[in-house]
Amino acid sequence: MKQLLGNWGKGFAIYLVLMILYPLVVPDAYFRSVGIVIGLHAIVTIGLCLVMGLAGQISLGQAAFWGIGAYTSAVLTTKYGLSPFVTLIVAAAVPALFAFILGRAIAGLQGYYLAMATLAFGYIAQIGMTEWESVTGGASGMISIPTIPFFGDTETGMFYLIWGIVTLVLLFSLNLFHSRVGRAFRAIHKSEIAATSMGIDVRRFKLNAFVLSGAFAGISGGLYAHYMGILDPQPFGMHESIKFLTMVVIGGMSSIWGALVGTVLINFISEGLILLGEVIPGLKGDLDTIVFGAILVLIVMFMPEGLVPRLRAIREKAQAKKAKGKMAPAPSTQSEQATERKAIP
């Protein structure tokens, strides 16, 4: 466990404290459930961040993997009576398998083609969920999905289970980011040709990123199913996939923490919009949709790197200014002509 922890220091400690205290300090069940949903989403978005920010690909089908994981766990527990602890693992494996097959096929695609292929897959998956009535219960879905033993007895229990998994996923991804494999992903994003020249099998790595994102989405889906107790195909479509996309984009595609921050932010906004919708009379339509669309457009136009990298850059600039102010004027050395920007994990 200590190995897994590595040396993530202050940021992680703050996260841990906040996360552990959250369900204990919030006033009521509503906030706890929001916290649970954020956790479920975060597992998905961290996986999406690995695919997008690191490997530089785009996936508009994460909600489909989420749904496949949910249905897998739901069906295995209700129809075959298996324990959720077992089915959760299967729930990670099945979407990962789909991701493998799909990823293998689309490994050569890039850009728009990749985006559309994942979108098409997402649609097909959702149609599958709706049409395969004998297994999934069709459009009306499934009910009476068992809760997870022990943890599922209380909402607080579920919160800690889910966020426990978020923490593991977070650590895994942060470790990955700073490792040989993570650097390989990031290299692929910047220059596939250079990455290849250093021995990186670009296709295989892209596939691995995709499969990992499928596994993460799957396990989150399984948790979702046992938390909600009921399932239907509705939340597993394009709208949700775009929501995940927005979370990663606003937080910052190239940062794992960014995915987490983005998820929290978008969920806040989402809840806020629901409140707004109740307060303002005669408000029709999807407030969500227009706001998320606007966010995507504005971020790409004005802050394409995302919130977390932008905030870091601002902090570095401020630190550099402070350092400059403190130093007495000294003869500048030849080698320091470039403005250095210190990098932070």
Next chain:
Amino acid sequence: MTELLQYIANGLVSGGIYAIVAVGFITIYRVSKVINLAQGEFLMLGGMFTVALIGVNLPYGVAVLLAILAVTLIAIVLQKYVIAYVKNASALSLIILTIGLSTLFRGAASMVWGKDAYALEPITSNNPVSVAGVTIAQQGLWILATVLVVLLFLKYLMDKTMLGKKINACAINPMAARLMGINPARMSMIAFAISGATGALAGIVIAPLNVTSYDVGTLLGIKGFAAAILGGLGNPVGTVVAAFLIGIVESLGAGYISSGMKDAIAFLVLIAVLLIKPSGIFGERSVGKGGL
């Protein structure tokens, strides 16, 4: 046999719509190398604006004209202030941008007009027409007529007019075009305007057949995109053929397999094309990768 012909006839009508969407895609793509994923929304807005304007008692013709004008304006503003602004963005960013735009339009439409479906009156009557034992709604014929007019207009524009030649020049070699005094940014804007106008027209003409609502654009956009890819992302004739093909295959699938699978078919075709021959049936090799 009549059944088969009927399905084919239905497929031709939907194929025609996909053709207009697809041609809208490639008009913009050829000039600016951007794939405008909000193309489907131009259709949606065309239909919705018309419904709204008729709702305030404007005559059909005026409503149609104003609606087309409005969408064209929106397309121009889009190009000038958004797309042009992020000209140097990465391919990934551009994709996210147009997805955002598509989402934005959808959301805006849902807020202005709600999520209900609206019906537009057909141009002529509701009574279907029978041709060789095959039934087509009259509006269906109007759709095919519109498709023909739009395609002929675009062909004339591109092949015979000075403007068309300028646009083609930009498509083939923007640098050389600039050296000859052609402004690629301006051509981009015109391409967007054309896509907006034709898209709006298409949306208006199909609205009586499928009801129109805030989210019609999504599926149309995806299917039009599939047709554009299948057709090779550049070749207008190929694109149109591909669009009709998709429409027919979809119709046959819905008829012979199951109607719930109708949409899935277009997606399966899309995936199949992307996997097997991304350069499309008629496309050149170099187009194939899906980057920019």
Next chain:
Amino acid sequence: MTALLEVQNLSRDFGGVRAVNQVQFEVRQGEILALIGPNGAGKSTVLNMVSGVIPPSEGEIRFNGQALSKVAGYEYAFFGITRTFQNLQTFDDMTVLENVMVGMHAKTHSSLIACGLRLSRARREEQEMREQAMKWLRLVGLEPLATAVAGSLPYGKLRLMEIARAMVSQPKLLLLDEPAAGLNHTETAEMSALFQKIRRDGTSILLVEHDMDMIMSIADRIVVLDQGTKIAEGSPREIQENPAVIAAYLGTGEE
């Protein structure tokens, strides 16, 4: 000296144009072979074929006697062939150190799972990669900038970084694609000294360059291409005095 890299009948067509035509040469163990020629001679194309970026239309490439025709692009590094790029393919949002550490990829093996779980083997390899990378940064004089983001570095330093990145895995053959482009006299001289050290330490070099000073001072042999065909081969002195070479550079005015 034994031949490390052998290139025979190497040709490449682009559409109807034959950019490289039946080129034949070899790079011997322990030497610096320069590949020169006027613009459009096909030098970069040859380099791209030798590094596995594009496949030849005709001909054979052998490395240590083994044919490279069936070898995938990413496997060249495992053979010990690395390269730099004419148009700088650096990883701008990673630090200088991280950029160079990527160069060690071919020499390390930690899997995705091992890296995510930070297993002991992964941590050990990470340490190794870091040490090797730092060693090379020291060698090229970039140690103080190790934690700087690559995107903030000036051009000349990025070129050095690319070389460090290509060398950190101790390749047998280093392919250099116009490494001196855009550098001033001092920087070029320093780079020349670096290449000589690299040669002394056992890595052979195939150098594509325009800078005659660098070539004349460090190349053991030179191959001259013009419009896709080899027109001369020999020692620097021989090439300088070769009338065909002189004509190619001065003659048709096609530059």
